[in-house]
Amino acid sequence: xxxxxxxxxxxxxxxxxxxxxxxxxxxxxxxxxxxxxxxxxxxxxxxxxxxxxxxxxxxxxxxxxxxxxxxxxxxxxxxxxxxxxxxxxxxxxxxxxxxxxxxxxxxxxxxxxxxxxxxxxxxxxxxxxxxxxxxxxxx
Numbered sequence: 001x002x003x004x005x006x007x008x009x010x011x012x013x014x015x016x017x018x019x020x021x022x023x024x025x026x027x028x029x030x031x032x033x034x035x036x037x038x039x040x041x042x043x044x045x046x047x048x049x050x051x052x053x054x055x056x057x058x059x060x061x062x063x064x065x066x067x068x069x070x071x072x073x074x075x076x077x078x079x080x081x082x083x084x085x086x087x088x089x090x091x092x093x094x095x096x097x098x099x100x101x102x103x104x105x106x107x108x109x110x111x112x113x114x115x116x117x118x119x120x121x122x123x124x125x126x127x128x129x130x131x132x133x134x135x136x137x138x139x
Contacts, residue, residue: 003110003119004031004061006053007103008077009069010044012037018067018100022107030111031060032103045073050080054092058084063091063116065106067123069099093120101126 005022009015015036023032033053038044050066057064068074074094081092093116095102102123109122 001031001061001110002063002113003116004033004057004064005103005106005110005119006033006035006050006057006064006066007099008045008050008066008073009034009036009099010073011069012041014069014099018103021100022103025104026107026111030107031057032107032110033057045076047076047079047083050077051083054080054084055088058088058091063093063119065093065095065110065116065119065123067095067097067099067102067106091116093117095120095123097123097126101129 007015007018009018015034019032019034023030033056035049035053039046039049054064066077068077077094081089084092095106105126106119106123109119
């Protein structure tokens with residue numbers, strides 16, 4: 001498997017729901033991890049949990065694309081990547097994409113055995129879809 005996907009949200013239920021939706025929409029057997037909430041079950045993100053998911057994903061795939069919901073999810077993902085062994089860091093790509101739409105497009109691309117950069121780009125195409133659905137490029 002070329003690329004796995006990791007979904008990071010402040011809510012465990014939201015991360016798992018996005019994972020479930022993306023897997024059903026892609027209709028494929030793609031490796032997708034859902035990471036959400038803090039270690040004690042509150043709303044938030046955990047760099048340790050994200051790192052654990054990245055390590056697990058890198059055991060089954062050559063590369064990983066990460067999608068995140070809010071700013072601190074991004075910050076904790078950066079920290080999690082820095083916590084990885086140096087040789088694994090270049091195999092992790094962060095997508096700048098809407099969480100739900102981006103995850104669906106990323107999982108579809110990953111199911112096609114695309115490389116991580118192509119999976120990331122597919123996820124980021126969701127930004128343009130968002131603009132079109134909102135009434136134009138100024139939305």
